[in-house]
Amino acid sequence: MQTFKQIQWYPGHMFKSFKEIKQKLKLVDLVCVLLDARLPDSSMNPEILKTVKDKPILLIFNKIDMADEKILNWWVKHYQTLGFETLKVNAQSGQYTNQIFDKAKYILRERIARDEAKGLKMRPIRTMILGIPNVGKSTLINQLSKTKSTKTGNTPGVTKSQQWVKLAENFELLDTPGVLWPKFEDAKVGYHLAITGAIKDKILPEDDVCQYAIKFLQTHYLSRLQKRYDESITREMEYVDILDLIGKKRGALIKGNEIDYDRVYQIILTDIRNKQLGGLSFDRNDV
Numbered sequence: 001m002q003t004f005k006q007i008q009w010y011p012g013h014m015f016k017s018f019k020e021i022k023q024k025l026k027l028v029d030l031v032c033v034l035l036d037a038r039l040p041d042s043s044m045n046p047e048i049l050k051t052v053k054d055k056p057i058l059l060i061f062n063k064i065d066m067a068d069e070k071i072l073n074w075w076v077k078h079y080q081t082l083g084f085e086t087l088k089v090n091a092q093s094g095q096y097t098n099q100i101f102d103k104a105k106y107i108l109r110e111r112i113a114r115d116e117a118k119g120l121k122m123r124p125i126r127t128m129i130l131g132i133p134n135v136g137k138s139t140l141i142n143q144l145s146k147t148k149s150t151k152t153g154n155t156p157g158v159t160k161s162q163q164w165v166k167l168a169e170n171f172e173l174l175d176t177p178g179v180l181w182p183k184f185e186d187a188k189v190g191y192h193l194a195i196t197g198a199i200k201d202k203i204l205p206e207d208d209v210c211q212y213a214i215k216f217l218q219t220h221y222l223s224r225l226q227k228r229y230d231e232s233i234t235r236e237m238e239y240v241d242i243l244d245l246i247g248k249k250r251g252a253l254i255k256g257n258e259i260d261y262d263r264v265y266q267i268i269l270t271d272i273r274n275k276q277l278g279g280l281s282f283d284r285n286d287v
């Protein structure tokens with residue numbers, strides 16, 4: 001495999017994005033940091049927790065439909081132990097997304113109680129969503145906006161005033177999410193991001209990404225690998241033999257019956273991303 005140093009995350013872009021986030025932070029009461037439920041560690045930008053330190057944070061684990069529940073629950077507990085409020089959601093289907101309102105009110109309960117004691121009307125709760133590319137920020141914003149319009153029934157769409165999307169429960173959401181860059185501390189993180197599509201396929205060599213994915217599945221999800229491709233796959237089987245097997249079974253061949261490896265890579269990665277191997281968790285507590 002090639003060295004990981006080849007990955008470049010544009011420093012100029014990072015700097016700009018962080019500067020914008022810092023400015024927007026001043027406007028909100030609460031920050032929702034979105035993590036990918038399959039990779040809660042690799043999708044966490046450690047800088048953000050330091051930057052946001054003065055604001056309450058809600059950690060939202062998104063794409064729960066794609067994760068391995070047992071491993072995910074371990075991560076949720078882990079972050080709770082560190083003192084974070086957490087929530088698991090599926091932004092695509094809207095499952096549990098409404099719980100964000102209750103969580104936010106719980107997190108801000110002291111402020112709300114103080115206002116009530118002074119006889120003040122409840123102030124809007126303003127929040128913003130942050131996360132690495134592809135983690136589901138826009139999907140969540142759309143989902144929360146939709147909730148409002150279906151809930152009230154008679155309001156066409158959402159009411160937008162400048163950059164704020166007004167939602168149910170006196171909630172206001174900044175309509176542009178903050179884009180964080182992932183941490184590139186080690187190669188493993190890069191592979192996890194590449195396998196799940198958080199970074200573009202061309203950034204890391206597909207062959208390396210696929211090799212990592214197959215080895216990972218052999219170690220952690222052997223029975224699913226067997227069920228999806230072939231019962232004869234074993235934990236010890238060589239990577240290239242697995243590629244050949246899948247290539248032959250799926251007819252990914254070029255002239256002379258040679259295996260079309262590029263197509264095999266695509267088959268494997270697409271299967272993983274389309275949940276054909278079930279819910280997978282790449283950041284593990286058991287390795």
Ligand code: G4P
Nearest residue numbers: 062063064065089090091092132133134135136137138139
């Ligand atoms: P971003 O703003 O953070 O960059 O992410 P975005 O909302 O664009 O979501 C990236 C992809 O993840 C989208 O798929 C979106 O549908 C999908 N997604 C978001 N939340 C969930 C979830 O909870 N579960 C699942 N399974 N998928 C989720 P896409 O293929 O890029 O687009 P589309 O085909 O859905 O339009």
